[in-house]
Amino acid sequence: xxxxxxxxxxxxxxxxxxxxxxxxxxxxxxxxxxxxxxxxxxxxxxxxxxxxxxxxxxxxxxxxxxxxxxxxxxxxxxxxxxxxxxxxxxxxxxxxxxxxxxxxxxxxxxxxxxxxxxxxxxxxxxxxxxxxxxxxxxxxxxxxxxxxxxxxxxxxxxxxxxxxxxxxxxxxxxxxxxxxxxxxxxxxxxxxxxxxx
Amino acid sequence: xxxxxxxxxxxxxxxxxxxxxxxxxxxxxxxxxxxxxxxxxxxxxxxxxxxxxxxxxxxxxxxxxxxxxxxxxxxxxxxxxxxxxxxxxxxxxxxxxxxxxxxxxxxxxxxxxxxxxxxxxxxxxxxxxxxxxxxxxxxxxxxxxxxxxxxxxxxxxxxxxxxxxxxxxxxxxxxxxxxxxxxxxxxxxxxxxxxxx
Amino acid sequence: xxxxxxxxxxxxxxxxxxxxxxxxxxxxxxxxxxxxxxxxxxxxxxxxxxxxxxxxxxxxxxxxxxxxxxxxxxxxxxxxxxxxxxxxxxxxxxxxxxxxxxxxxxxxxxxxxxxxxxxxxxxxxxxxxxxxxxxxxxxxxxxxxxxxxxxxxxxxxxxxxxxxxxxxxxxxxxxxxxxxxxxxxxxxxxxxxxxxx
Amino acid sequence: xxxxxxxxxxxxxxxxxxxxxxxxxxxxxxxxxxxxxxxxxxxxxxxxxxxxxxxxxxxxxxxxxxxxxxxxxxxxxxxxxxxxxxxxxxxxxxxxxxxxxxxxxxxxxxxxxxxxxxxxxxxxxxxxxxxxxxxxxxxxxxxxxxxxxxxxxxxxxxxxxxxxxxxxxxxxxxxxxxxxxxxxxxxxxxxxxxxxx
DNA sequence: AATGAATGAGTGTTCATTCAT
DNA sequence: TATGAATGAACACTCATTCAT
Numbered sequence: 120x121x122x123x124x125x126x127x128x129x130x131x132x133x134x135x136x137x138x139x140x141x142x143x144x145x146x147x148x149x150x151x152x153x154x155x156x157x158x159x160x161x162x163x164x165x166x167x168x169x170x171x172x173x174x175x176x177x178x179x180x181x182x183x184x185x186x187x188x189x190x191x192x193x194x195x196x197x198x199x200x201x202x203x204x205x206x207x208x209x210x211x212x213x214x215x216x217x218x219x220x221x222x223x224x225x226x227x228x229x230x231x232x233x234x235x236x237x238x239x240x241x242x243x244x245x246x247x248x249x250x251x252x253x254x255x256x257x258x259x260x261x262x263x264x265x266x267x268x269x270x271x272x273x274x275x276x277x278x279x280x281x282x283x284x285x286x287x288x289x290x291x292x293x294x295x296x297x298x299x300x301x302x303x304x305x306x307x308x309x310x311x312x313x314x315x316x
Numbered sequence: 317x318x319x320x321x322x323x324x325x326x327x328x329x330x331x332x333x334x335x336x337x338x339x340x341x342x343x344x345x346x347x348x349x350x351x352x353x354x355x356x357x358x359x360x361x362x363x364x365x366x367x368x369x370x371x372x373x374x375x376x377x378x379x380x381x382x383x384x385x386x387x388x389x390x391x392x393x394x395x396x397x398x399x400x401x402x403x404x405x406x407x408x409x410x411x412x413x414x415x416x417x418x419x420x421x422x423x424x425x426x427x428x429x430x431x432x433x434x435x436x437x438x439x440x441x442x443x444x445x446x447x448x449x450x451x452x453x454x455x456x457x458x459x460x461x462x463x464x465x466x467x468x469x470x471x472x473x474x475x476x477x478x479x480x481x482x483x484x485x486x487x488x489x490x491x492x493x494x495x496x497x498x499x500x501x502x503x504x505x506x507x508x509x510x511x512x513x
Numbered sequence: 514x515x516x517x518x519x520x521x522x523x524x525x526x527x528x529x530x531x532x533x534x535x536x537x538x539x540x541x542x543x544x545x546x547x548x549x550x551x552x553x554x555x556x557x558x559x560x561x562x563x564x565x566x567x568x569x570x571x572x573x574x575x576x577x578x579x580x581x582x583x584x585x586x587x588x589x590x591x592x593x594x595x596x597x598x599x600x601x602x603x604x605x606x607x608x609x610x611x612x613x614x615x616x617x618x619x620x621x622x623x624x625x626x627x628x629x630x631x632x633x634x635x636x637x638x639x640x641x642x643x644x645x646x647x648x649x650x651x652x653x654x655x656x657x658x659x660x661x662x663x664x665x666x667x668x669x670x671x672x673x674x675x676x677x678x679x680x681x682x683x684x685x686x687x688x689x690x691x692x693x694x695x696x697x698x699x700x701x702x703x704x705x706x707x708x709x710x
Numbered sequence: 711x712x713x714x715x716x717x718x719x720x721x722x723x724x725x726x727x728x729x730x731x732x733x734x735x736x737x738x739x740x741x742x743x744x745x746x747x748x749x750x751x752x753x754x755x756x757x758x759x760x761x762x763x764x765x766x767x768x769x770x771x772x773x774x775x776x777x778x779x780x781x782x783x784x785x786x787x788x789x790x791x792x793x794x795x796x797x798x799x800x801x802x803x804x805x806x807x808x809x810x811x812x813x814x815x816x817x818x819x820x821x822x823x824x825x826x827x828x829x830x831x832x833x834x835x836x837x838x839x840x841x842x843x844x845x846x847x848x849x850x851x852x853x854x855x856x857x858x859x860x861x862x863x864x865x866x867x868x869x870x871x872x873x874x875x876x877x878x879x880x881x882x883x884x885x886x887x888x889x890x891x892x893x894x895x896x897x898x899x900x901x902x903x904x905x906x907x
Numbered sequence: 908a909a910t911g912a913a914t915g916a917g918t919g920t921t922c923a924t925t926c927a928t
Numbered sequence: 929t930a931t932g933a934a935t936g937a938a939c940a941c942t943c944a945t946t947c948a949t
Contacts, residue, residue: 121929140423142339146923156931158926167923226337258498261491267476268469268495275468276461294458298465301455301498318912343940353914358941515908534817536733540944550910552947561944620731652892655885661870662863662889669862670855688852689859695849696893712933737919747935752920 125163127153129177132170137215140222141171141229168229171219175232178216182236185209189247196296203273204292210277211286221278241266269299322360324350326374329367334412337419338368338426365426368416372429375413379433382406386444393493400470401489407474408483418475438463466496519557521547523571526564531609534616535565535623562623565613569626572610576630579603583641590690597667597686604671605680615672635660663693716754718744720768723761728806731813732762732820759820762810766823769807773827776800780838787887794864795883801868802877812869832857860890 131153135144146167150160164170185205189198210217220233227234244266251257273295280286328350332341343364347357361367382402386395407414417430424431441463448454470492477483525547529538540561544554558564579599583592604611614627638660645651667689674680722744726735737758741751755761776796780789801808811824835857842848864886871877 124929143423145921157924157933158931159929161924162929226340260495261488263476264473264488264491265495267472268492271468271470271472271475272465273468274472275464278468279460279464291458291461294461295465298457298462321912342938354916354941355914355943356912358943359912364940518908537817539942551912551945552910553908555945556908620734654889655882657870658867658882658885659889661867662886665862665864665866665869666859667862668866669858672862673854673858685852685855688855692851692856692859692893694893696889696891715933736917748920748937749922749935750933752922753933758919 120163124153124155124159127155128160128163128170129174133174133213133215133219136171136174137218141219141226171229172232174216174219175230178213178220179232179236181209181213182206186240196300200289200292200296203295204288206273207277207280207286207288207292211280211288214281217277217281221274237270241270244269272299317360321350321352321356324352325357325360325367326371330371330410330412330416333368333371334415338364338416338423368426369429371413371416372427375410375417376429376433378406378410379403383437393497397486397489397493400492401485403470404474404477404483404485404489408477408485411478414474414478418471434467438467441466469496514557518547518549518553521549522554522557522564523568527568527607527609527613530565530568531612535613535620565623566626568610568613569624572607572614573626573630575603575607576600580634590694594683594686594690597689598682600667601671601674601680601682601686605674605682608675611671611675615668631664635664638663666693711754715744715746715750718746719751719754719761720765724765724804724806724810727762727765728809732758732810732817762820763823765807765810766821769804769811770823770827772800772804773797777831787891791880791883791887794886795879797864798868798871798877798879798883802871802879805872808868808872812865828861832861835860863890 128149131149132144135148135152138144139148144167146157146160149170150157153160164173185208186202187198189195189202245262248257248260248262248265252259252262276291276295280291325346328346329341332345332349335341336345341364343354343357346367347354350357357367361370382405383399384395386392386399442459445454445457445459445462449456449459473488473492477488522543525543526538529542529546532538533542538561540551540554543564544551547554558567579602580596581592583589583596639656642651642654642656642659646653646656670685670689674685719740722740723735726739726743729735730739735758737748737751740761741748744751751761755764776799777793778789780786780793836853839848839851839853839856843850843853867882867886871882
């Protein structure tokens with residue numbers, strides 16, 4: 120088992136899945152891109168499905184590494200911004216991976232790893248929201264809806280950035296947090312005619 | 317050409333695409349669900365791809381009908397809430413359609429209709445944001461990022477609701493708008509230690 | 514049973530078979546050309562194969578009418594020229610039919626009617642050749658080969674004429690007969706060692 | 711890519727096309743005859759159409775090799791006889807190919823290669839005829855009609871020979887040339903009013 | 908006599924996977 | 929460890945034919 124060959128295949132698969140999507144990607148494309156023979160592929164991966172899962176697992180691992188628990192002894196905002204920045208950086212460093220992951224593909228068999236991860240993140244966010252509400256920092260709200268909205272927002276923004284050349288991820292992260300927080304933050308003032316909501 | 321048969325096929329296809337995704341959906345599944353013969357399918361639709369596009373076109377049409385331009389002579393908030401409520405209602409009435417549409421599928425040939433529509437909506441939102449900024453109602457921000465985030469939020473929330481039985485769409489719409497507005501709304505007060513951003 | 518509808522279908526089928534060939538011709542093409550409904554076709558013809566056979570039968574009948582036995586009491590050459598002229602005229606009047614018939618199609622089931630007819634004509638020609646040889650008018654030769662060659666020549670010439678606008682069939686018929694009778698060689702001298710043949 | 715497998719497929723296709731004709735031939739027949747799996751066929755040929763074209767190209771190549779330009783410094787008759795003999799030999803050695811080629815099939819897409827070749831040969835013959843006329847060796851005539859007739863004659867004779875076991879191709883070639891050159895008429899006397907032609 | 912919606916057996920083609928070398 | 933020829937199940941699509949109206 121050569122680690123290099125495995126690497127070549129993984130890199131090729133990321134590229135191909137990203138460009139064509141899982142179903143339009145063919146083993147032929149992957150091995151051509153990797154420059155190995157057909158049989159070699161099956162020496163390293165049991166099936167087309169397996170190499171996808173391998174890739175998804177890698178992504179989840181990397182993302183988990185980059186999302187760090189917020190330590191309330193320090194300014195939480197800075198930490199959230201840093202988390203989002205790290206996620207954005209990863210997405211833009213590995214655009215192929217981001218494209219694969221963010222193409223929600225309904226086949227639950229295939230993308231369960233990703234779905235589960237997002238589920239986890241959603242829960243994490245919801246928990247944070249609840250904590251914030253309990254602490255009186257965050258307004259009362261449907262935490263489930265809010266959590267979904269926050270994550271969906273980040274996802275969509277990433278998709279939007281994948282085709283941009285140069286992105287100031289720090290600024291985008293701050294924009295997002297600023298947007299998110301000022302929205303959920305228990306503000307003082309009333310908002311125009313919006314008091315009726 | 318019988319309108320009923322066409323309807324049966326469309327309904328069946330929506331169900332099957334929704335449950336299995338486009339690529340795992342087979343003509344056999346569709347015609348079995350519709351209860352017609354194989355040849356009949358091709359009497360009404362040129363190909364598997366075409367019936368998908370037909371469905372997507374229908375969705376876009378329906379959504380465009382439900383999203384009404386905001387008339388600034390009246391309270392814009394109420395109108396935005398109503399728009400989002402109508403979209404949520406449609407998604408929940410036609411959950412199959414929503415599932416099909418919200419599965420971002422990388423094949424651009426297939427989903428271009430949807431992508432184009434979302435592009436349009438994004439632009440619409442961006443324009444509104446800019447107008448709001450010009451009017452001094454909305455804070456300065458990266459309108460592109462914000463628009464993406466808003467739409468992504470709504471999308472993700474819809475996905476989250478598709479498995480819930482009973483949903484109070486009015487409430488969810490209000491929550492979403494409340495969240496979105498208080499975020500982008502040019503508030504008076506400062507926000508905790510957040511002034512540094 | 515309306516004779517007109519039957520006629521419309523036959524005419525349409527001739528056109529379509531001629532243009533597309535039997536296998537590429539579809540019932541749809543025929544009924545569209547004829548301007549009748551699908552079911553109507555099967556009111557008049559049992560199958561696609563049957564309408565072809567009907568057409569072929571018609572051709573054979575017409576050709577048999579136009580090829581008249583040579584009456585040796587009169588100048589046989591004139592009669593042969595007249596026969597060929599009548600065949601050429603028919604082919605050019607009904608070019609669609611000629612095209613159908615002269616596309617030798619290997620499916621023996623389908624074109625047996627035509628093959629049988631040509632077989633008959635070949636035999637007729639062979640018999641005439643033998644009679645001519647017996648009478649000392651025609652040189653000794655392999656009558657089978659000669660008969661085939663003669664008929665093949667006429668067939669190919671017809672195919673060649675089908676795309677010409679104006680054809681002087683009388684002249685072509687005379688050319689063909691003249692050629693058949695005397696060859697292309699300018700009488701007189703022997704050529705090289707060819708005297709031995 | 712194994713040359714043997716490709717050969718097996720080509721041989722099988724020749725047999726099947728020859729026996730059933732292109733349209734009635736199925737991939738199943740070809741692979742069963744060749745003794746390979748379905749997928750293997752498509753490893754070597756893009757489609758059913760392509761294998762036919764491959765075969766036709768082969769035929770044209772072989773025929774071009776066997777038809778040699780007539781060198782006027784030597785006896786042209788002998789060379790023509792030799793040419794025809796070589797063509798007849800090929801047809802009888804590869805009867806399947808001959809059957810495929812001589813089944814004029816109207817689909818121009820498919821048989822254009824062959825039609826083009828025959829067109830070429832016709833032109834070649836016409837040119838030769840014109841040269842002969844210019845040299846005073848050949849009688850004035852419609853060279854187009856004559857060329858067609860000559861080629862048609864040879865074609866039909868070949869078709870007639872395909873079912874015969876033992877054929878003396880040399881003799882047949884001589885008969886054909888002799889016929890072409892001198893006609894069937896036993897030289898000498900004029901016949902009836904035919905002198906006028 | 909005519910219609911045209913519906914049928915379904917049939918067929919070319921694809922592509923993930925295997926296995927002998 | 930690598931190769932690539934071979935496999936065959938799977939699937940989209942076609943089109944002659946039927947039949948209820």
